[in-house]
Amino acid sequence: MIEYDSVTKIFGAGKTAVTATDGVNFTIEEGETAVFLGPSGCGKTTLLRMTNRLESVTRGSIRVQGRDIMEMNVQQLRLGMGYVIQQIGLFPNKTIAGNIAVVPRMLKWDKRRIEERTDELLRIVKLDPEIYRDRYPVELSGGQQQRVGVARALAADPDILLMDEPFGAIDPINRHQIQDEFLKLQGQLKKTIAFVSHDIHEAIKMADKIAIFKDGKLVQYDTPEIILMRPANKFVSDFVGADRALKVLGLLRVRDAMNREPRNVVQSDVMAEEALRFLEGNNFRNLIVLRENRVLGFVTRRHLKYEQGKVEDFAEKFPEELAPREPLRDALSAMLMHDLMSFPVLDDNGAFAGTISYRYIQRSILELYSESQDD
Amino acid sequence: MNLLIFLQDNLSTALFLTWEHLWMVGLSLFIAIITGVPIGILITKNRQLAQKVIGGANVIMTIPSIALFGLMLPLLAVFGHGLGKVPAIIALVLYSELPIIRNTFIAIKNVDPAMVDAGRGMGMTKWQLLREVEIPLAIPVIIAGLRTAAVMIIGIAAIAAYVGAGGLGVFIQQGIARSHESMVLAGALGVSLLAVVVDLFMGFLERRLTPKGVKA
Numbered sequence: 001m002i003e004y005d006s007v008t009k010i011f012g013a014g015k016t017a018v019t020a021t022d023g024v025n026f027t028i029e030e031g032e033t034a035v036f037l038g039p040s041g042c043g044k045t046t047l048l049r050m051t052n053r054l055e056s057v058t059r060g061s062i063r064v065q066g067r068d069i070m071e072m073n074v075q076q077l078r079l080g081m082g083y084v085i086q087q088i089g090l091f092p093n094k095t096i097a098g099n100i101a102v103v104p105r106m107l108k109w110d111k112r113r114i115e116e117r118t119d120e121l122l123r124i125v126k127l128d129p130e131i132y133r134d135r136y137p138v139e140l141s142g143g144q145q146q147r148v149g150v151a152r153a154l155a156a157d158p159d160i161l162l163m164d165e166p167f168g169a170i171d172p173i174n175r176h177q178i179q180d181e182f183l184k185l186q187g188q189l190k191k192t193i194a195f196v197s198h199d200i201h202e203a204i205k206m207a208d209k210i211a212i213f214k215d216g217k218l219v220q221y222d223t224p225e226i227i228l229m230r231p232a233n234k235f236v237s238d239f240v241g242a243d244r245a246l247k248v249l250g251l252l253r254v255r256d257a258m259n260r261e262p263r264n265v266v267q268s269d270v271m272a273e274e275a276l277r278f279l280e281g282n283n284f285r286n287l288i289v290l291r292e293n294r295v296l297g298f299v300t301r302r303h304l305k306y307e308q309g310k311v312e313d314f315a316e317k318f319p320e321e322l323a324p325r326e327p328l329r330d331a332l333s334a335m336l337m338h339d340l341m342s343f344p345v346l347d348d349n350g351a352f353a354g355t356i357s358y359r360y361i362q363r364s365i366l367e368l369y370s371e372s373q374d375d
Numbered sequence: 376m377n378l379l380i381f382l383q384d385n386l387s388t389a390l391f392l393t394w395e396h397l398w399m400v401g402l403s404l405f406i407a408i409i410t411g412v413p414i415g416i417l418i419t420k421n422r423q424l425a426q427k428v429i430g431g432a433n434v435i436m437t438i439p440s441i442a443l444f445g446l447m448l449p450l451l452a453v454f455g456h457g458l459g460k461v462p463a464i465i466a467l468v469l470y471s472e473l474p475i476i477r478n479t480f481i482a483i484k485n486v487d488p489a490m491v492d493a494g495r496g497m498g499m500t501k502w503q504l505l506r507e508v509e510i511p512l513a514i515p516v517i518i519a520g521l522r523t524a525a526v527m528i529i530g531i532a533a534i535a536a537y538v539g540a541g542g543l544g545v546f547i548q549q550g551i552a553r554s555h556e557s558m559v560l561a562g563a564l565g566v567s568l569l570a571v572v573v574d575l576f577m578g579f580l581e582r583r584l585t586p587k588g589v590k591a
Binding site: 052054075076077078079083085087088089090091092093094095102103106136137138139152153162 | 494
């Protein structure tokens with residue numbers, strides 16, 4: 001847990017004094033990722049650098065795991081926090097293994113343990129230890145270097161990670177990949193993370209909570225959903241962008257909006273005539289054809305009219321099927337692309353789990369919006 | 376031809392003077408390293424001090440060597456060392472300081488701030504950072520400074536013969552006094568050859584000591 005208590009930082013003195021952060025109050029809960037977001041010069045990096053005392057605190061206090069950082073030995077404080085920076089900062093004179101081993105060596109681990117840990121970390125960040133262990137940073141691409149940067153920060157398994165625009169200097173394709181991998185990793189590790197970013201998309205993706213700063217002041221500290229649906233003021237709404245409803249779609253998953261008990265289903269051996277009556281009687285647009293809980297396809301009025309025999313003979317295959325963990329944005333995209341108003345959702349075993357339709361997507365957005373209005 | 380005959384007749388003297396020359400230069404360089412490198416590192420922490428130290432070393436460089444020997448003569452005479460190896464080595468050390476201090480200073484200053492930031496952020500002490508990162512990264516530039524100093528003081532050491540320090544300068548000095556052309560040539564060529572050989576050796580050292588990951 002990291003607690004910021006009226007943290008103020010003033011650079012310089014007298015007329016040239018600049019207030020970098022101004023009475024900042026908030027808490028990063030255990031195991032959560034807080035993204036510090038804002039335009040350059042808003043104080044987000046300064047706040048991060050105060051957390052490991054690379055900058056001093058002018059007024060106020062910062063507590064890490066309940067202890068005031070000013071009362072801790074500065075080396076001890078830093079050894080207990082992983083630190084990843086945008087410029088990566090790998091030591092070019094050390095091998096990859098040597099870079100990862102920096103903190104364990106300072107903690108006086110024995111050689112064997114360091115070697116094992118190094119290989120383990122390389123595997124975690126998806127670099128083959130056999131290939132990369134003894135290479136030098138110059139021999140690696142930017143993305144690979146930052147993977148090592150992350151591994152180095154995790155070396156001694158610190159509870160806290162400080163990340164200063166860690167993926168900012170990596171090309172977009174690699175950045176998305178490394179973000180995804182890091183999210184997955186964080187899902188297992190549950191570190192307490194302070195993460196500086198200037199990219200709203202990255203913030204939405206990585207954050208449990210987003211802290212938005214302007215001119216050194218904390219403007220809003222909330223979950224990405226609330227930041228998007230209920231920005232505290234015009235600054236925040238401008239910052240998150242006019243397409244914030246669409247951004248929420250990137251955040252919500254199919255499972256958050258799906259209809260788990262759709263009524264427009266029909267078993268494969270039902271006769272077409274009966275199915276048509278069911279369809280028309282309920283005013284459904286289509287029926288999903290199932291056999292042993294597997295989706296065969298769908299039938300509409302057009303498929304069934306004047307036909308005889310089982311519905312399975314007329315079922316048209318869905319062009320795409322969705323998984324519960326996919327973002328709603330992808331579901332909506334599929335609907336627009338294939339001109340279909342609903343899609344089946346399949347669980348990990350491929351069994352039918354429900355449907356997702358435009359109406360349900362809209363409803364989940366509206367729900368979120370009104371929920372936050374009630375706060 | 377005369378030169379070869381001269382060398383043939385004076386081989387042992389020539390070898391001894393070369394050895395004496397090299398020995399003076401080596402010792403001076405050693406003293407300059409153990410003083411200059413720490414000074415160069417120390418002044419990276421203080422900009423004003425850095426300006427003064429480098430400025431001072433610059434001033435020393437501008438004093439002609441013969442004048443420096445002259446200036447030291449009365450001072451060292453107090454201790455009974457006005458002539459001989461002592462003033463020579465002091466002068467050579469002083470001349471070496473500028474390239475060594477300046478290169479060390481610049482090399483440490485030029486270490487990527489991101490690395491220093493990463494190191495500090497991970498909990499390295501100043502000393503650990505210096506030992507594990509800054510100095511290894513600065514090594515090539517520091518050795519380049521040593522190389523400059525070495526070649527330069529090999530030349531200056533030839534003049535030290537005038538204060539009785541020995542070395543290959545003896546051939547030059549005596550050769551001029553006696554208008555012995557081959558003798559002057561032997562001294563001059565010896566000094567040049569020494570400079571070339573030492574320069575090559577230092578180049579080799581520079582490549583060997585550059586950390587592997589830093590080589591382009």
